[in-house]
Structures are given as structure tokens and as C-alpha cells.
Amino acid sequence: MLYLLGVVVVFVGIAASIALHEIGHLVPAKLFRVRCTQYMVGFGPTLWSTRRGETEYGLKAIPLGGYVRMIGMFPPRPGDDGRVRASSSNPLHLMIEQARQDSLEEVRPEDTDRVFYKLPVWKRVVVMAGGPLMNLAISAVLITLLMTMQGPAFVRPVVSEVAPCANTVVTDEDCTGQEPSPAAAAGFEVGDTIVSVDGTPVDDWADTTYAIQNAGEQATFVVERDGARRELTADLVLRERPLVGADGLPVLDEQGENVYGEVGFLGASPTIVHEPQPITAVPGMVGEMFTGTARIVLTLPQRLVDVSQAAFGTEERDPNGPMSVVGVGRVAGDVTQNGIEGFVESAGERFWLLVSVLASLNMALFVFNLIPLLPLDGGHVAGALWEGAKKTWARIFRRPDPGPVDTAAALPIAYAVAIGLLGMTVLLIYADIVRPIQLG
Template sequence: MLYLLGVLVVFVGIAVSIALHEIGHLVPAKLFKVRVTQYMVGFGPTLWSRTRGETEYGVKAIPLGGYIRMIGMFPPRAGDGGRLRASSSNPLHLMVEQAREESLEEVGPGDEDRVFYRLPVWKRIVVMAGGPLMNLAISAVLITLLLTVQGLSVGTPTVSQVAACANTDVADEDCDGQPASPAAEAGFEVGDTIVSVDGTPVEDWASTTYAIQNAGEQATFVVERDGSAQTLTADLVLRERPLVTAEGEPVLDDEGELVYGEVGFLGASPTVVNEPQPLTSVPPVVGEMFTGTAGIVLTLPERMVDVAQAAFGAEERDPNGPMSVVGVGRVAGEVTHDGLNGLVETAQERFWLLVSLLASLNMALFVFNLIPLLPLDGGHIAGALWEGVKKTWARVLRRPAPGPVDTAAALPVAYAVALGLLGMTVLLIYADIVRPVQIG
């Protein structure tokens, strides 16, 4: 039941995100007096619709997208009013002219100044950018709630668990043939709060880890236990592990790879608490999510090759790689049902993890829709920007203003992109079924 609840929450969240994305287009279009004939969430057969004023609002059977229909999306071909050239034998020309004709069929008497292509460049950019910006706003709001209400998980220097033996699993109590962990041998107890390491005060687990990392083979700890200070000396076990900074960040080399070194192993785990963050922490987190998502989108062809190799071969899926809606739903269901390897257990923690997932999805919708290719919003924005450049150049050279950029001419590219997106979706769904991403 919990599994289905998680899937349902994410699918409803995706549907709401799509609906709000289209509202991001709808509101500025109506403000700029463009006639909008349809506002639809989903594709395929219409399940429900109502007409209010001049716009039909509805829901379709496949809730994996949406659209608004504005009259005059494509300008008429210069010199002929946009009439279909029946004499053309080029199928691409016929396809373009047919789309142009259909776009102009909805333009009735009195609508000449309410067509999309007649809007000033900046208004067209506002209309087309409104959808992606709505997704960015949703992502930012969800991240704000995560940081200010739930807070970030922070490790405190209070010990929550003491390893029984010197192995890598703190929770493993089977010490057959293994020595006791340095923490157990030194006399650490659950509830001890580490105050200093080798005379260096520590305030959180990041600074504690950094001090242990640089302590060598032995470290002296001052801990607070039952209101009194005690001194414990631990003979650390040296192991090859990733190095961290005093702030708890991993040390990276010039190529962005982890730097390893011999560091001390104590065998104690921190108590993790959620600390609400100030509003000033939101912009950096949103920026990091944006750059990370943009990095995935920019390397999408390479990542799709990796997905194909995993789907049809023996390789594991990249946990940070792309997933389909099926994969996202599966992750949501598993997290809601099983938690996340001891890190996410309570209902509250699972709820916030779903919120984080929806924030990431909306950031992905924002970045992906800005790709400057039709039929994506970024393609229309790029066309408007190009028209703005041409008109500005004409003014500089004191030449007559050029007409609207003929975005209909790019429809063959748009259809090719659409086919590519369909193929990518099919591959991701297949991979998410036969070799899903392993979480945790």
C-alpha cells in the first residue's frame, strides 16, 4: 500500500507540475491578448473538457505532457498569405506548408492582431519562457521548504553507535577473529559528546572527522559524559580512505576525482539531526541543482549510450543518470515502502524525500525545455531571439525591418527531435524495467 502511495504522490506531483507549466504559458499569452483556443494537460483522447470564454480547458488520457494552443503560431509565407503550394512535390515543403495552413485556419475576422507571431519579440519570449520558469519556481519553492522546514542533515559530535570490532560496518556485531574497534577499546559509549581531539575543539562531526583524519596512529579525545568531562585515548586503525576538508567536503584533484590517503579509523558514528537553514541558503542550493542538472542534459547523448549498454548488457545503471517516469515512480514507491538503507526511515523523512524528488524533476523540466530546438520551448525562444537580432541589425544599418522569423521552416527538425525524444523515452522505460537504477 505504501509503495502505491509513493507512486501516486509522484505521478500527481508530475501532473500538477505539467499543469502549472502550461499555466506559465497561458497567463502571459492571455495578458498579451493572444487568442488561446485550448489548454490541455496530457495527450491522446480527451477525458474531460470545459469551454470557458474562448478557451477549452481539459485533461487527456496520457498525463505525460501538455500544451496550450495559440492561434497564429507560424507566420504566413511571405508574398502569398500562407496558401498551400499544391504544386510542390517535396514532402518536406508540403509538411511545412500544411502546418502553416492549419495554424492560420483558426485566425478569424478581428483576430489579425491576436496571433502569436505578431507579438513583439520580448512578449513572445515571455510567453514561451513562462512554462520553464514556472518549473524553476516550483523547484525553488520545494527546495525552500526542504531547507527551512525540514533542514539539512548534520552530524553532531555526539556518538550514536560504537562499532564492536575494527571492520568497515559499524552495525556489524560479529567480531569473530577481529580485534575490537579503537572506539570500543578506548571506552567510548553511546551518548558521549566529543569536545576535542588532540586538544583541538570540535563543534560538529565534519570537524571531528577531519581531526581524526590528521591524528596519525593515536588520538586523545575529551568527551562529555553525564555532565562531566572524560579523557579517552584511542589507538586508531589506519586505512586508505577518501580525504575530507575541515568542512566535511571531499578533497578532489585537478580532474575532479577523489583524493585518497591513510587516515585513522575510530569506529564511532555521529548522531544525525536536521537543522533548519536560513533563506540565504536557498539560492546556492538552487544554483547547484541547476548546474548539476544542466551537466546531465549537456551530456545526455553519452548518458543514453550508458543506459543502452546497461539495458542490453551487464553494466550497472548510473544512479545519477536519467530515468523515465516509470523509473521515478519505482524509486518513489521503494522509498515510501522500504525507506533508504537506514537513512530514511520515518514517515516524515520519506515525505521530504518525495518532495526532494519532485524538486529535482521540476529543475529537470526547466533545464530540458530550454534546449534551443523545436518543439521545445527553447526552440521558440531561440527563434524570437534571432528575429530580435535581425531587427536590431536592420535598425543599425537603417534598413527596413525584416518580417517574422519563419519557425515553420524548422518543423522537419522539430519532427526529428520529437522522434529522438520518443526513442529516448522508450529506451529509458525499457531500461527502468529490465535494469532499474539501484538506490541507496
């Protein structure tokens, strides 16, 4: 039941995000008097719809997106009557002219001034950017709740568990035939606060890990226990483990893979605490999420290659890589049911992790839709801005108005992009089924 609850919560959140994205297009379009004939959440067969005024509102069977149908998205050719040119033998030209004709057929005589392409450039930018900006607003609101109510996780150098045995981290209580862990042998206790390692003060667990990693076979710790400080010496066990830098982040090679080395193992686990932050910390976190998401989008081709190698090979999935709605649902279900040991355990922590998933998803929708290619919103924004630049150039040099940009001419690119997006979706769904991302 918990698994199903997590899946339902996330899918309702996704549907709401899509619906609000389309509201971001619909509201300014109506304010600017563009006739909107349909507002739909989803694609495929219509499951339910109702008409309010001139707009049909509805839900469709495939919840992978949505759309607002606005009349006059494609302008006619100058001097054309909107008919398909039968003399053309180029299938791409026929496709473009057919789309142009279909667009013009929606325009009634009384709607000639209510078509999308006749809007001023800035109004078209507002209409098409409204959807992505709605996702940005949703993400910012959710991040604000996360930061001010739960707070980010801080890994403090306070011992939460001591591994009894040298060959395990915390679990096995029976150490028969095994050496005790370095932490247990040195006398560490739950609640000890590590103050320094080999004379170097540490403020957080990243400092502690880096100091242990570079301590060699033995390290001297100063810990605070019951208000008093004491010195503990641990004979570390050397193990092959991923290296971390002084900033606490993993050391990566040129391919972005973890660098391994023989480092000291202590056998003590830190304490993870959440500390609510002032609202002034929210813009920085929104910026970090934006840049991180943009980095993923910019490297999407390579990341899809990595997904393919994982799906059809033996490599593990990158937990920070792209996933489909199926993968998001599986993560939500797993986290709600099982949590993440040592990181997400209580019901509150599981709830807030679902909130962070929805915040990340909306940030991804914001960034992805800004790509300046049709049929994405960024493609329409780019077309409007290009038209504005051309008109400004013509006005400066006193040349005739060049008229609207022929966005219909970009339809072959739009169809190619749509086919690519479909292929990416199929790949990610397959990978999320056969080799899902594992958290924790």
C-alpha cells in the same frame, strides 16, 4: 500501501507541475488576446475534456507532458496564401509548408490580430518563458518550505551508534570469532561528541572523516561526554574505501569515478540533524540546485552513455544521474516504504524527501525547457529574440522591417529533437526497470 502512497504522491505532484507549467503559458497568452483553442495535460487519447469559452480543457492518457494550442504559431511566407506548393519535390519543404497551412487554417477572419506570431517580441518571450518560470517558482516555493521548516541535513560529530565488531558498521551484535571495532575497543559511547582527532579540532563529520582517513593505524580522540572531556585512543582498522577531501566531498578521478585508498576505519556513526534556516538562505540553495541541474543537462550525452552501460552491462547507476518518471516513481515508493537507513527514517523525513524530489523535478523542467531548440520552450524564446535582434539591426541601419522569423523552417530540427527525446525516454524507462537507481 506505503509504496503505492509514495508513487501516487509523486505522480500527482508531477501532473500538477505539468498543469501549472501550461498555466504559465496560457495565462499570459490570454492576457495578450491570443486565441487558445486547447489546454491539455498529457498526450495521446483524450480521457476527459470540457469547453470554457473558446478553449477546450482536458486530460490525456499519457502523462508525459502537456500543451497549450495557440493559433498562428507559424507565420506565412511573405506574399503566400498559405497553400502547399505542389511543385516542391523536397519532402522537408512539403512538411514545412503543410505545417504552415495547418496553422493558417485555424485562423478565422476575426482572429487575424489574435495570432501568436503577430505579438511583439517581448510578449512572445513572456508567453513561452512563462511555463519554465512557473516550474522555477514551484521549485523555489518547495525549497523555501524545506529550508525553513525542516532545514538541510547536517552530519554532526556526535556518535549515534558504535559498531560492536571490526568487520561491520553497526548491526551484528554477536562478535564471536571477531575483533571488536576500534570505536568499541577504545570505549566510545553513544552521545560522545568528538572534539578533536590527533590534536586537530573538528567541527563536523567531514572534518572527522578526513582526519581519521589520514591518521594511519592509530588515532587519539578528545570527546565530550556528560559535560566533561576525555581522551580515547583507537587502533584503527585499515580498509580499502573511497577517499574524501578536506571539504568532505569524495575524491574523483578524471573520469569522475571515486578514488579508493587504504584508510582508517573507526566503527562509529555520526548523528544527522536537520536545522531550519532563515529565509535569506533560500536564494543560495535555489542557486545551488540550478547550477547542479544545469551541469547534469550540459553533460546529458555522456550521462546517457553511462545509463546505457548500466542498463545493458554490469555497472551501477549514478544516483545523481537522469531518470524517467518510472524511476522517480520507484524512488518515491521505496523511500516512502523503507526510508534510507541512517538518513531518512521517520515519517516526517520521508515526507520531506518526497518534497525535495518534486523540487528537483521542477528545477529540471525549468532548466531543460530553456534549451534553445524546438519544440522546447527555449526554441521559441530563441526564435523571438533572434527576430528582435534582426528588427533592431534593421531599425538602426534604416532598412526595411525583415518581418517575423520563419520558425516553421526549423520544424525538421524540431522533429529530430522530438525523436531524440523519445529515444532518451525509452532508454531511461528501460534502465529504471532493469537497473533502477538505489539510494542509501
